[in-house]
Amino acid sequence: MSTSKFGEYGGQYVPEALMPAIEELEDAYERYVLDNEDGFMDEFRRRLRDFGGRPTPLQHAEQLSERYDSEVYLKREDLVHGGAHKLNNALGQVLLAKYMGKERIVAETGAGQHGTATAMAAAHLGMPCEVYMGERDINRQRPNVFRMRLNGTEVNPVTIGRGTLKEAINETMRDWATNVEDTHYVIGSVVGPHPFPRMVRDFQSVISEEAREQIREQTGRLPDSVLACAGGGSNTMGAFHEFTQDAEVDLYAVEAGGSSLEVNEEEGVAPNSASLSTGDEGVLHGARTKLLQDTDGQIMESHSVSSGLDYAGVGPELAHLVDEDRVTPVTVDDDAALEAFHRLSQDEGIIPALETAHAFGFAHENPEKLGDVTIINVSGRGDKDLESVIEETGKRDIAAAPDMDVFTGGGL
Amino acid sequence: MSRIDEAFADGPAFVPYLAVGDPDYESSKAYVEALARGGADVIELGLPFSEPVAEGPTIQGAVTRALEAGMTPETYFEFVGELDVDVPLVCMTYYNLIYQFGSDAGPRPFVERAAEVGIEGIVVPDLPAEEASPLRDACDDLGLDLVFIVAPTTEGERLERIMEQVSGYVYVQARLGVTGARDDVSDKTDDALARLTEWNVPKAVGFGIKTGEHAERIVTGGADGIIVGSALVDIVAEGHREARPAEDVAADLEAKARELTEGAESGYAQRVPEPEHT
Numbered sequence: 001m002s003t004s005k006f007g008e009y010g011g012q013y014v015p016e017a018l019m020p021a022i023e024e025l026e027d028a029y030e031r032y033v034l035d036n037e038d039g040f041m042d043e044f045r046r047r048l049r050d051f052g053g054r055p056t057p058l059q060h061a062e063q064l065s066e067r068y069d070s071e072v073y074l075k076r077e078d079l080v081h082g083g084a085h086k087l088n089n090a091l092g093q094v095l096l097a098k099y100m101g102k103e104r105i106v107a108e109t110g111a112g113q114h115g116t117a118t119a120m121a122a123a124h125l126g127m128p129c130e131v132y133m134g135e136r137d138i139n140r141q142r143p144n145v146f147r148m149r150l151n152g153t154e155v156n157p158v159t160i161g162r163g164t165l166k167e168a169i170n171e172t173m174r175d176w177a178t179n180v181e182d183t184h185y186v187i188g189s190v191v192g193p194h195p196f197p198r199m200v201r202d203f204q205s206v207i208s209e210e211a212r213e214q215i216r217e218q219t220g221r222l223p224d225s226v227l228a229c230a231g232g233g234s235n236t237m238g239a240f241h242e243f244t245q246d247a248e249v250d251l252y253a254v255e256a257g258g259s260s261l262e263v264n265e266e267e268g269v270a271p272n273s274a275s276l277s278t279g280d281e282g283v284l285h286g287a288r289t290k291l292l293q294d295t296d297g298q299i300m301e302s303h304s305v306s307s308g309l310d311y312a313g314v315g316p317e318l319a320h321l322v323d324e325d326r327v328t329p330v331t332v333d334d335d336a337a338l339e340a341f342h343r344l345s346q347d348e349g350i351i352p353a354l355e356t357a358h359a360f361g362f363a364h365e366n367p368e369k370l371g372d373v374t375i376i377n378v379s380g381r382g383d384k385d386l387e388s389v390i391e392e393t394g395k396r397d398i399a400a401a402p403d404m405d406v407f408t409g410g411g412l
Numbered sequence: 413m414s415r416i417d418e419a420f421a422d423g424p425a426f427v428p429y430l431a432v433g434d435p436d437y438e439s440s441k442a443y444v445e446a447l448a449r450g451g452a453d454v455i456e457l458g459l460p461f462s463e464p465v466a467e468g469p470t471i472q473g474a475v476t477r478a479l480e481a482g483m484t485p486e487t488y489f490e491f492v493g494e495l496d497v498d499v500p501l502v503c504m505t506y507y508n509l510i511y512q513f514g515s516d517a518g519p520r521p522f523v524e525r526a527a528e529v530g531i532e533g534i535v536v537p538d539l540p541a542e543e544a545s546p547l548r549d550a551c552d553d554l555g556l557d558l559v560f561i562v563a564p565t566t567e568g569e570r571l572e573r574i575m576e577q578v579s580g581y582v583y584v585q586a587r588l589g590v591t592g593a594r595d596d597v598s599d600k601t602d603d604a605l606a607r608l609t610e611w612n613v614p615k616a617v618g619f620g621i622k623t624g625e626h627a628e629r630i631v632t633g634g635a636d637g638i639i640v641g642s643a644l645v646d647i648v649a650e651g652h653r654e655a656r657p658a659e660d661v662a663a664d665l666e667a668k669a670r671e672l673t674e675g676a677e678s679g680y681a682q683r684v685p686e687p688e689h690t
Contacts, residue, residue, distance in 0.1 A: 011543055013507055015466045017563035017588055019540050019570065160472060166463065173465045178589035180565060268462070281517070283508040283538070284463060296484050297512030298462040 004194035009316035012193040014286045021180045029195045058214035063347040068367035075211045075377045084380030085235045086117035092203035094121040097184035105129040107186040108172040110165030111308035112144025114188030119153035130154040132171045134163035189232025190315030193286030204238025212242045224371020225250040229358040231309035233318045235379035254362045256304035257331035270300040275314040276329035290319040305334040306354035332361035342400035353380035415500040416580040420614035424676040425453035425637030431474035433483030439658040446662035448497035450669020459488045459505035466537035468592030470642040493529040502533035523550040533557035533580045541574045564600045581614040593643040594620035605634045624675030631679030
């Protein structure tokens with residue numbers, strides 16, 4: 001049996017009705033993913049290449065290298081089909097569901113990146129798919145909702161609570177508990193009950209497998225640091241996994257500092273999504289991990305300008321790596337992330353996802369931490385965020401931004 | 413034999429559920445007491461958690477109302493301590509609230525406080541048998557029953573593992589999915605009960621029971637008790653929506669409790685009597 005814990009973190013805290021399905025998934029994970037039974041992993045890698053466009057390049061970023069006096073390399077996950085790393089996991093899980101004989105896919109989505117990736121993978125592999133998405137996120141991410149619909153996926157709005165990722169996960173778990181016999185839940189991050197955190201990491205670790213080889217080819221050495229944004233943590237674990245054994249490589253998980261790191265216990269609101277940096281141990285969505293919660297254990301409403309990081313929990317393996325001092329959690333606030341979004345767009349001609357922009361915000365604020373060679377994971381592209389960026393930039397004075405008057409209907 | 417076991421010893425047990433603090437502290441107390449007057453044999457008192465993943469829309473609504481009215485674990489324990497009822501009380505909540513309570517990490521401070529206010533059993537919808545040992549140990553030490561849920565998908569070794577750990581009663585989940593009142597009785601109920609005959613633990617069936625007729629049918633099929641939540645919470649929710657006086661809502665709850673108790677008893681009377689031991 002693969003172990004269900006990372007130190008004290010992880011486990012399987014789910015309703016009994018789901019446990020048999022989770023045991024079945026554990027068995028399938030071990031046979032198909034770990035042991036490549038029936039050539040599962042070969043088919044997965046082939047489809048990632050032909051449908052997904054892998055391998056993605058590791059690109060030397062000339063302007064940033066000069067700006068930060070460090071050789072900055074970009075792992076271009078924004079070039080994966082669909083515009084984000086999310087397909088790596090979605091394709092793996094939908095294919096696994098097919099091998100398991102499941103007939104229906106459900107998924108949750110925050111920013112819509114995991115939802116669109118799952119919708120694409122489901123259409124590609126001929127599986128019916130339904131995605132749960134918070135109503136507030138639906139309004140923030142309209143183009144992604146339409147993309148899912150175009151791929152034939154049903155998008156079910158979740159109206160309870162604040163209508164973001166946390167509520168979408170609750171609702172998807174309820175659907176799964178109802179239809180567990182023929183349905184697979186494609187969870188979108190390295191969260192949830194075992195074996196999800198381990199399995200999603202394995203599908204995503206193609207990022208660091210490629211990057212580790214590419215950086216050695218291009219520079220003849222390992223990097224001094226790897227930077228990735230962290231919400232639930234799937235691009236983070238994907239970018240870090242193959243480097244965790246390389247003690248000389250510093251790993252920075254960049255969390256959303258939101259508008260403030262202070263919590264409002266009275267209102268149950270943490271205006272950030274920094275569960276690794278500020279959270280306490282607890283149990284949410286099937287796993288013991290670090291959480292944004294009040295002293296009673298009620299889960300806080302998180303906040304970030306980027307929907308994809310807006311989550312009160314984080315993957316249990318990341319929580320463990322932070323406790324072990326292998327991964328350093330850091331935060332970048334909404335303002336700095338927006339500024340980094342504009343800077344990368346202007347400097348390098350890459351419009352990053354707002355999630356990704358947090359990693360660049362950290363590089364900008366702490367160039368001395370990068371070392372001589374650094375890899376920044378460009379987890380996704382920013383097309384989906386343009387509406388929010390127009391709105392959020394209009395509210396701020398951002399030096400790197402273009403003149404916004406024409407977009408915001410006159411000076412604000 | 414615990415008081416919970418005893419509640420099942422003499423005819424079918426009616427086990428109602430309400431979320432504590434829905435829609436406010438005082439009304440909620442009147443509602444729980446009304447259920448006791450209506451014939452409850454055991455009462456499940458929900459301690460509201462912000463992420464109720466096993467609940468359908470009805471109980472989600474109850475949880476939201478209770479949290480908005482200020483319910484916390486400590487307020488919950490005070491509430492239980494003040495209740496004027498003479499039936500065993502079972503706390504139903506999610507694991508994070510149990511885990512976080514008190515200064516020590518782990519479930520013991522929660523169980524100690526629960527025992528102090530007179531709670532006699534605990535049921536945790538997101539704690540499968542695999543993760544239950546720390547809570548099981550604390551419950552054993554303090555003399556509380558730990559109720560487990562058996563789902564329609566629970567079979568074979570899993571079933572055995574759960575039945576070895578369960579005490580008080582086993583919560584037989586009548587259908588897949590989440591809590592919520594339904595208009596029919598699930599066919600899976602009889603199958604579920606059939607799988608449990610070899611264990612000598614009271615079997616209480618829940619998920620979807622709404623009427624006295626459902627109760628009758630389920631007890632006829634061999635259940636030792638019925639668990640009803642959403643059908644009662646519906647009455648609370650409607651009373652809240654229409655701003656009815658709490659005593660009127662309490663009277664409706666008492667009447668509903670009586671309907672369900674009578675249904676269960678009628679079902680019990682129709683059972684083929686077991687042969688007398690000679």
